[in-house]
Amino acid sequence: MEETKQTTPTAPKKVRRVGRFAFALLLIAAGVLLLIQQFVPHFDLLSIAKFAPVLLIVLGIEMLVYSARSDVQLKFDWLSLVGCAFILCVVGGASVIPLFWGYVSPAREYAQSHYQSMLQNQFYTALTADPELKAKVRNLQVYVDFNHTSSGDYTLEEVDDVYVYVELPENGYPDAVSFASDCRSIAQFCRQAGIPADRFDFTSDDNTSNGNSFSLNFLASFSDGLSDEQLAQRVSSYYSYDDTSYTSKADRDNAAKADLREQVLQEYEDAHEGEYPGDEYLNQEVENRFNALFPAAPEAPAAPATPESAA
Structure with missing residues (x-):
């Protein structure tokens, strides 16, 4: 007599799509952050957007939770994952727009120009203490470059760059030492005027075919403790005749x-x-x-x- 074997039917596994929970959570977070950006002044969305990798952690937690259950079959919800990528692009773009606008804003250019004019006037006023040296200055420019855009507040801060460019007389110096001496004196007047210069560029270019040219550039603190002769070692000297330059x-x-x-x-x-x-x-x-x-x-x-x- 043959025995009939009966098999117990197994229950079908539940399908769980990984990515839906992360997508829903990201939608909520993105909506809240974008709303805050609209109504909270100076909200730094970019610093929040840096935490985007947390989304990967959420996806990993989903996989661990569902894979621990034997009655669950895992599948990736590719539509949700694509949606997550799209939302991240939207939030990332929204966080970068204020930064980009900070660099191209007319207010930024106006503020830089304002500080440049103000610092140049301070510089010329300080040079009045030495009329002979001031008369040698053919051109003096102060350049301000804002390195910060936070809060859209364009005021000169310590992290910003300030460069000073000075043109001195053509063929006005017998040697590099006398040129370096005037450069040092001008840099000292700049410091006395309270101008936070980071770098100096000096030149005594000769625009003719025959003459002497000197140039010197250094960081604001470089000349401290050096004699004129030591500073002159950094001077680049050029001597020209008939459009030919000699060192x-x-x-x-x-x-x-x-x-x-x-x-x-x-x-x-x-x-x-x-x-x-x-x-x-x-x-x-x-x-x-x-x-x-x-x-x-x-x-x-x-x-x-x-x-x-x-x-």
Whole structure:
């Protein structure tokens, strides 16, 4: 007699779609945050949006809870996951818009321009204490760059950048040391004026084909404790003649005198049927033309004698 085996039918597993709970939670959170942004002044949505990875934690918790149950079959709700990604993009975009507007806002440009003009006036006022030095300044610009946009409050703060650019006389310095000395003095006046400069850029560019050019840039605290000679080591020097630049004054002078010598010799020979002018005339004429091309720059005034040096 055959025995009939009876099998107990198993109950079908419940299908749980992972992502629905996270999507619903994200919808609520996004709506609340966007509403707060509209009605709460200076609300920083970007700092809240940085916690977006919490959504991954919520999804992981869903998977752990449902996978622990033997009567549940897990499936990903891809529509909910796509919805989560879309909501994150919306919230992220809404948090970045105020930041972007802070950089392009006309109010930002106006505030920077206002501070630049105000600081330049302070600087010129401070230089009035040394009229001779002030007269050497051909151009002075103070540039302000806001690094903060929080609260849309465009006031000069410690985190903002302030640069000072100064143009000094062309061919106005005999050497790099005298140029560095004036740069140091101007930087000191800037500090006395209460201008929070972060960096200085000095230049004595020569816009002609023959002349001397110096440039120097340093952070505000760099010159502290250095002598003029030490600061001059950072100066970039350029000596030009006939649109050719030389890094050494001696090289420039030798090249210029050699060229002038050829010119004088050729002119004299053409005017005197090939006759040699003589060394004395040739050297004197070359020296005269050289001095006309490169007039001597004023020497830096000597430092006043101190009681110690007088002794």
